[in-house]
Amino acid sequence: MYADALHTAPAVPAQVSNAAWEEDMQRFAESDARQPPPKHGIVFVGSSSIRFWETLAQDFPGKPVINRGFGGSEVRDSTWYADRIVIPYAPRQVVLYAGDNDLNSGRTPEQVRDDVLAFVARVRRDLPEARISYLSIKPSPSRAQLLPAVIKANRLIKDALAPLPRVDFVDIYTPMLDASGKPRAELFRADRLHMTADGYAIWRKVVAPVLEQR
Template sequence: MRLIFLPILLAALLVACTAVEQTTARAPTPPVAETVSSPQWATDMAGFAAGDARDPPPAHPIVFTGSSSVRMWRTLAEDFPGRAVLNRGFGGSQLRDATWYADEVAIHYQPRQIVLYSGDNDIDAGRTPEQVRDDFRAFVARIRRDLPGVPIAWLAIKPSLARIDQLPAQQRANALVKAEAARMRDVAFIDLATPMLDADGRPRAELFLEDGLHMNREGYALWRGIVAPYLR
């Protein structure tokens, strides 16, 4: 009886192995890991390194990084007196760029806190709110790998006159990131967006430069008052 069933068993095993091989062959190729949105950021990183060599940064600063809304915040030191702050914003960047260059813009300074503004250019470039949320998660994971105890603060994507058509996507991205941050340890979501809207839900024109995208001194004064209580 055993001799009769042995060929049947071998045939069944052969069929099963063939099916596994076919399934494996049809499995989708994993996506290629993203790099940076532009090669120009290497120049910015070299500029940061050269600046550090000329004028060494403070020890264990609060690092502000992200896109042009941080880069153009030239009054950081006077806005937060008594605190060691360091501006490492690079204009035009996306959230994944801050993750890619996390060593250069944050980690090697051994900061006491990281404040990040990003997502604005991501939405403008066509990335979805869900991708912004996932890129935010990746940024936090990258920082946590080397600096597990350093608090992170996310500055909500700001509304602007120049990108008013993107406001719904910006608001959804903010909501997704806020929910994600609420599940994380020592990660704060700072709502800068709501106070920048008027009673009709439109960006307040008095907060912006002529380009309708970047903020003037009044805009940064608003940010200063909101951000200050979160700094450590």
């Protein structure tokens, strides 16, 4: 069922309007001009949780990782900008984190699932052999009211991606909970949204096994 959805999902859904992201795109282009990233690397794309992963290269030594996160973005934006921040690198793997901004802006869990499928379809169009890994939506304490929607969206996305070849659903939600099932406060900064080094340490441990070996 969901494999068929790849053929019916919009190739480029509506962009979430934010003129500031053009500055991010220009920053990426200037960085590429100064030091071209390796072809066939591993592109990390998505919202601020990716952008603020400043230790990405150190966390995965020997891996040709490329950080193309842009803060405040939603899944649809990574799809919209894929031709500028994913496809040109001809990556062997694409790691996407986005979804909580989407829910916070009013997208439903079903819409976020469909947006993720549209992203997969967009990447597949130009990179049919690339592995695509989706990191589940994290449990941010500042958005506790959204946790039921987060849980539902994660379940829907996991089920939708399960039958797709070379597509992973990576659960970073569960390891960020304490024994009582609540978000671990020490994993988040004072804003209770963005992560501390301890939060990224959990991500590193969970993500490492799914990165392509070459």
